[in-house]
Amino acid sequence: MKVKLRDCAQLIKTRVGMEKATYNNYVSTNNMLPNRGGIKFEDSNLPKSKTVNYYQKGDILISNIRPYFKKIWLADRDGTRSGDVLCFRSDDPKLLGKYLYCTLQSDHFFNYVVSTSKGTKMPRGDKEAILDYEFDLPTEKEQYKKYNPIIRIEEKIELNNQINDNLAV
Template sequence: MTSEFFELLKEAAKIVGIDVSDKVEWKKLSEVAKYSKDRISFENLNEKNYVGVENLLKNRLGKIDSNNVPTEGNSVKFNMGDVLIGNIRPYLRKIWLADIEGGTNGDVLVINIDKKHKNKILSRYLYQILSDEKFFDYNIKYSKGAKMPRGDKEKIMEYKIPLPPLPVQEYIVSILDKFDALVSDLSQGLPKEIELRQKQYEYYREKLLNFEK
């Protein structure tokens, strides 16, 4: 976890013609994404593709199977590539990038990229931006309620995100995904190792996403 290593990453990026601070636009989240308004029937849901806030894992560790699948009605639909964020107690930092189609409820926010911006932002890049500690600090700051705080949906959509060119996004994601895989797969290390990986992951995410406004 050294600044020297990050300098090597930047040098490697330049070798392949990528500047991690070049041509960055800043956009409100609402300018590139929206909350899902689609619905999915309970008949299409199971323990694998129903995601409630209770089966989202804290500290960005993804999800587990659900024990509380609806048996009637419709749920909020999510698609592959959507970002799901637990909206109860934002300080738990519950977030997951959907790799399947499924459903959830009002306690989980489903954020999907607008069709007209599909060619401007990668879903995995958006996930990394919203996994960043800066976003969670922002979300916690504007959350409402004392005992059971909830994120402010309007404020979340006002959050400003950096939009570098796609090759830069791809480069950033390629680095952070490796840390993501190590941290998320608990079978790959002991708790102390996992803690160290998480700190390292946060360090490099902070560096790679630190664009000047």
């Protein structure tokens, strides 16, 4: 069954006080890694505004600037984010969050976002067009079969990256 993103997930717009932002939870387009590389938290400039966008563990964060860089992260903690980072969350009990993540990290999704983006020098995804993105919504069992191998591989890559970082020190 084909569904639109807007019919089974929401674009999160929750804001919280700036005191919630830390170097270990603030996500900007600068600390998101290209080619689905996830995130690298480091001492970067925190915004100086009074409020900041919020995300929670399990949310899917996507850089909305230059979508061809394919910057996406499945949040492993609660935190704060730049306004240039979109935050998606499943709001349909039939849609598993990790399946949504795997769908949104696909080349098909990123090609769609690039094709509907606005601007030339610094293209940005068109939020309304993104919410119109259509994808297959199989049964929960089929969703699990599709996302589980991908998530397991990503977990092994993350572990290898942590080992490599420790060896470099």
